[in-house]
Amino acid sequence: MRIVVVGASGTIGRAVVAELGQRHEIVEVGRNSGKVRFDATDPASIRAGLELVGTFDAIVATFGSVKFAPLAEMDAAGYGIGLADKLMGQVNLVLIGREFIADGGSFTLTSGILSRDPVAGGSSASMVNGALEAWVQAAAIELPRGLRINCVCPGLLEETAVSFGAFFPGHVPVSSARVAKAYAKSVEGRLTGRVFEVF
Amino acid sequence: MRIVVVGASGTIGRAVVAELGQRHEIVEVGRNSGKVRFDATDPASIRAGLELVGTFDAIVATFGSVKFAPLAEMDAAGYGIGLADKLMGQVNLVLIGREFIADGGSFTLTSGILSRDPVAGGSSASMVNGALEAWVQAAAIELPRGLRINCVCPGLLEETAVSFGAFFPGHVPVSSARVAKAYAKSVEGRLTGRVFEVF
Numbered sequence: 001m002r003i004v005v006v007g008a009s010g011t012i013g014r015a016v017v018a019e020l021g022q023r024h025e026i027v028e029v030g031r032n033s034g035k036v037r038f039d040a041t042d043p044a045s046i047r048a049g050l051e052l053v054g055t056f057d058a059i060v061a062t063f064g065s066v067k068f069a070p071l072a073e074m075d076a077a078g079y080g081i082g083l084a085d086k087l088m089g090q091v092n093l094v095l096i097g098r099e100f101i102a103d104g105g106s107f108t109l110t111s112g113i114l115s116r117d118p119v120a121g122g123s124s125a126s127m128v129n130g131a132l133e134a135w136v137q138a139a140a141i142e143l144p145r146g147l148r149i150n151c152v153c154p155g156l157l158e159e160t161a162v163s164f165g166a167f168f169p170g171h172v173p174v175s176s177a178r179v180a181k182a183y184a185k186s187v188e189g190r191l192t193g194r195v196f197e198v199f
Numbered sequence: 200m201r202i203v204v205v206g207a208s209g210t211i212g213r214a215v216v217a218e219l220g221q222r223h224e225i226v227e228v229g230r231n232s233g234k235v236r237f238d239a240t241d242p243a244s245i246r247a248g249l250e251l252v253g254t255f256d257a258i259v260a261t262f263g264s265v266k267f268a269p270l271a272e273m274d275a276a277g278y279g280i281g282l283a284d285k286l287m288g289q290v291n292l293v294l295i296g297r298e299f300i301a302d303g304g305s306f307t308l309t310s311g312i313l314s315r316d317p318v319a320g321g322s323s324a325s326m327v328n329g330a331l332e333a334w335v336q337a338a339a340i341e342l343p344r345g346l347r348i349n350c351v352c353p354g355l356l357e358e359t360a361v362s363f364g365a366f367f368p369g370h371v372p373v374s375s376a377r378v379a380k381a382y383a384k385s386v387e388g389r390l391t392g393r394v395f396e397v398f
Contacts (some may be wrong), residue, residue, distance in 0.1 A: 043274075043275055070341060071337075071338055071341035071342065072341070072343070074294065075242075075294060076242055076287055076290070076291055076294070079287065079290060083282055083286075083287075087282075087326075087330075088275055088278065088282075091275070091278060091326075092275055095273065095274060095275070114333075114337065115329075115333045116333070116336070118333075118336050118337035118340055119337075119340075120340060120341055121341075122337060123334060123337040123338050123341065125337075126333040126334055126336065126337035127286075127290075127330045127331075127333055127334040127337070128330070129333060130314075130329040130330050130331075130332055130333025130334065131286075131326045131327070131329050131330035131333070132326075132329075133329055134313075134314045134315070134317075134325040134326055134328060134329020134330070135322060135325055135326040135329065137315070137317050137325065138270075138313065138317035138318075138321060138322040138324075138325035138326070139270055139322050141317055141318075141319060142269060142270035142271070142319055142320075142322065143270065144271070
């Protein structure tokens with residue numbers, strides 16, 4: 001398969017490239033790095049980027065910024081960051097990517113454990129992750145041409161826990177290599193409309 | 200208690216007013232009707248409206264528009280409607296309402312069954328409802344002064360099923376009177392960070 005990994009330079013992106021690159025051709029995409037570069041918060045930029053990529057069989061999205069801050073400091077603008085980037089960035093990638101992807105292709109998005117196991121300061125991540133998980137289940141039943149869509153919901157990463165573990169009391173970190181297996185399950189398997197929890 | 204019901208003229212809003220109005224003072228709020236009027240998609244309008252309301256012990260939000268359309272017709276602007284109205288309208292009501300609500304007060308928001316049981320054409324509702332349910336669970340752990348927050352997740356309403364039941368195959372409609380009981384559980388009970396399913 002020819003697989004587009006958007007966010008390929010991130011911790012999860014690198015693990016996905018290492019996992020799926022063993023068996024498939026990977027097109028690494030990033031905002032500031034990768035073979036093709038585009039800004040997933042800008043639909044026109046996504047479209048221009050995917051036109052450069054050419055044909056492909058799968059898109060894996062492993063990017064997405066949200067604001068982490070105490071609820072007391074959060075306002076509409078603060079939530080807007082995550083809604084525009086991690087949520088609508090990934091959603092737009094599907095909405096535009098469906099025009100380019102091969103029949104039977106798959107989309108795999110990334111949410112995160114805060115959708116169901118919140119921590120202080122993470123209310124925007126919870127919001128966005130919950131939106132993504134519900135949307136993927138809804139989108140799956142309407143995609144044409146045998147297209148599939150799933151979402152990987154990783155726990156706190158071992159790599160992230162080094163710096164931010166104190167903000168996730170009691171969370172048991174998972175390796176990005178183990179998380180990457182869930183992306184392989186989505187891309188190489190046949191399931192659709194699923195949320196793969198890895199924590 | 201003094202309870203502000205935002206969206207009081209809607210199907211659920213009227214049922215909530217009928218249920219809670221038996222035991223409490225209700226301040227009915229709507230965009231175009233009610234004792235106090237404000238546009239919950241506009242933070243300045245929310246603030247001006249709540250200043251008029253004065254002190255209160257609970258806010259119940261029973262409003263929220265989303266675009267219903269086939270996934271094939273949905274784009275970023277289409278999803279933006281629900282994100283601005285049903286999602287951020289309710290979230291902003293909490294963010295601003297927390298400045299005005301009495302100690303130990305409660306917020307009760309409204310999601311809907313499409314968060315976990317999607318139908319064709321409802322992908323925006325699924326997205327927004329999933330976001331609300333995850334956010335409420337996250338916000339609950341950070342609210343100060345004993346404030347509580349819950350979300351009611353109603354199924355297809357009997358009143359709605361008359362017109363739109365065909366879009367919800369196999370869904371068993373629930374009465375708005377039964378849904379209203381969940382708002383009473385949230386406002387008059389002690390739970391927080393919960394999603395009350397009524398379907």
